[in-house]
Amino acid sequence: MQYDVILPAAGSGKRMGAGKNKLFLELKGKPILMHTLEIFERDAWCRGIYLAVKDSERAYIEQLLTQYNITKVKQMPTGGAERQHSVQSCMKAIAEGEIVLVHDAARPFMTAPTIHALAEAAFEKGAAIAGVRAKDTMKRVEAGVIQETVDRSTLWMIQTPQAFRFDVLKRAEDNAERDGFLGTDESMLVEREGVDVHIVESSYENVKITTKEDLVFGEAILNQRIGG
Numbered sequence: 277m278q279y280d281v282i283l284p285a286a287g288s289g290k291r292m293g294a295g296k297n298k299l300f301l302e303l304k305g306k307p308i309l310m311h312t313l314e315i316f317e318r319d320a321w322c323r324g325i326y327l328a329v330k331d332s333e334r335a336y337i338e339q340l341l342t343q344y345n346i347t348k349v350k351q352m353p354t355g356g357a358e359r360q361h362s363v364q365s366c367m368k369a370i371a372e373g374e375i376v377l378v379h380d381a382a383r384p385f386m387t388a389p390t391i392h393a394l395a396e397a398a399f400e401k402g403a404a405i406a407g408v409r410a411k412d413t414m415k416r417v418e419a420g421v422i423q424e425t426v427d428r429s430t431l432w433m434i435q436t437p438q439a440f441r442f443d444v445l446k447r448a449e450d451n452a453e454r455d456g457f458l459g460t461d462e463s464m465l466v467e468r469e470g471v472d473v474h475i476v477e478s479s480y481e482n483v484k485i486t487t488k489e490d491l492v493f494g495e496a497i498l499n500q501r502i503g504g
């Protein structure tokens with residue numbers, strides 16, 4: 277099976293507070309962005325990578341692609357103000373496709389088995405997203421006061437990759453754009469089309485590097501993987 281992957285990388289990393297795009301911070305001496313790109317560069321199922329970037333960072337990223345010998349990047353569309361706009365500009369750059377995955381460039385620990393399970397589920401069912409079961413007791417809170425304890429067995433924490441048949445995501449994005457609808461993930465756009473989105477159980481290691489603590493966690497994951 278083959279898929280194309282969209283990697284939004286045009287954020288600012290405000291919550292990291294590094295004064296630059298957090299994707300350029302290094303884990304074990306390699307920029308986070310390159311860790312993520314290498315996952316897809318090495319996956320034989322990945323046909324092409326569409327990377328949304330800021331114009332001001334384009335030249336530096338091109339240099340990194342050469343340095344790390346990343347060959348599958350087909351286009352680097354300019355990202356938008358919101359993540360959804362960045363993903364959308366990549367979607368517009370893909371002329372035709374069967375399966376498309378959207379994956380945060382800030383999640384460098386995804387593994388091929390989960391990627392393949394997502395691609396296969398999207399091929400069979402139309403839409404499938406990665407997630408993990410909620411671990412803590414979950415309560416709904418309003419104005420600082422508990423309203424109810426929510427049945428945890430039905431709650432999942434959603435990650436990326438999110439995988440779709442090309443036509444399913446295309447229609448959902450076109451309609452979201454037409455309606456001025458902004459979602460926090462691609463699944464939300466597809467859900468509002470009435471399409472069933474399936475879950476593929478992923479790993480708690482698939483963190484999104486967001487704040488400083490995540491860098492410590494990320495180094496630990498890499499150390500454990502190399503047996504260090």
Ligand code: CTP
Binds near residue numbers: 285357
């Ligand atoms: N992203 C993007 N375009 C945007 C905003 C985000 O391509 N306008 C990308 C980020 O580069 C990241 C992914 O979407 O790879 C997930 O976003 P997030 O983790 O929120 O990263 P940032 O937006 O950069 O961080 P922050 O929200 O803390 O500013």
Ligand code: MG
Binds near residue numbers: 287
């Ligand atoms: Mg953000």
